[in-house]
Amino acid sequence: MNRLAEAVERSLRRRGWDYLRQGADGPFLVVGDLDAAGRTEMRVRAADECVFFDAKGRVRVPEEARDAACLYLAQENYGLREGCLIMDPEEGGLGCRAWLCAGARTPGAEEIDRFLDFCLMELERGSEGLQRALYGEEDWD
Amino acid sequence: MNMLAVAVEHYLQSQEWHYKYDEERNLFTMTMGLKKIDSAKVYIRIGEDYVTTYAMLPTHVREDKRDVVCRYIARANYGLRNGNLEMDLDDGEVRYKTYFYAKDRIPNQQEIERYVDICFLTLDRYAEGLMKILYADLSDKAAIQIVEG
Numbered sequence: 597m598n599r600l601a602e603a604v605e606r607s608l609r610r611r612g613w614d615y616l617r618q619g620a621d622g623p624f625l626v627v628g629d630l631d632a633a634g635r636t637e638m639r640v641r642a643a644d645e646c647v648f649f650d651a652k653g654r655v656r657v658p659e660e661a662r663d664a665a666c667l668y669l670a671q672e673n674y675g676l677r678e679g680c681l682i683m684d685p686e687e688g689g690l691g692c693r694a695w696l697c698a699g700a701r702t703p704g705a706e707e708i709d710r711f712l713d714f715c716l717m718e719l720e721r722g723s724e725g726l727q728r729a730l731y732g733e734e735d736w737d
Numbered sequence: 738m739n740m741l742a743v744a745v746e747h748y749l750q751s752q753e754w755h756y757k758y759d760e761e762r763n764l765f766t767m768t769m770g771l772k773k774i775d776s777a778k779v780y781i782r783i784g785e786d787y788v789t790t791y792a793m794l795p796t797h798v799r800e801d802k803r804d805v806v807c808r809y810i811a812r813a814n815y816g817l818r819n820g821n822l823e824m825d826l827d828d829g830e831v832r833y834k835t836y837f838y839a840k841d842r843i844p845n846q847q848e849i850e851r852y853v854d855i856c857f858l859t860l861d862r863y864a865e866g867l868m869k870i871l872y873a874d875l876s877d878k879a880a881i882q883i884v885e886g
Binding site for chain 1: 787807810812815818819821823824826837845847851878
């Protein structure tokens, strides 16, 4: 396993999270439940001297609402630092991604934790906010 | 100037780029000559434990084009890995952002190069699509296809 993948795995173990390693060097898949984002999959991949974090929840924006969703994403993303909210243009799936470039060094647990937390918290916040922006207090379902 | 700023300045000097440094705001400013667009202002903001780089599109998006540019940005950001495009909905300013976290350490020059250079190079790449939207009335989908193939 490459050293970045090892660092990621150490972080996940330290958190006591169940994860699936989907290859010799990852990616690592963690599945959990958030309130607004619902069932969430977090993929963490170490490649090209970087670590990529990608969280996707259950939120699927229907086609007729995607223009409004793009406006919401633009508003939310402006000023975020660690990463951004994303939306699958074909299926409307809402996600959050971040990345860190480690180069020749091995990132510490705190650094990896920072990006894991950012992705999950921002996905949750974005899911809740988007729902409110599109439907008021109604649920997605 | 904190150690992060010193490291960033060392990189800028190594490239022989002209820049200004605002000590009060901990901000480096420079203008980069590009290919798809003539040039872009680049801002490198130094925090206590992070560095954020912004490359600014020289043209603000007028109000009647902001919807389609939002869709273009959403398409672009879905596929990008390193950084993201942003637009200020109040004034149509578009920028590309990269960020790195550097608590209790000094980033090496290769790391700074990666974050700073990716920022303005990616803006340049996606600027072509933005210009087509603004001046050739292309849709977001068609504009992304021009850039990403």
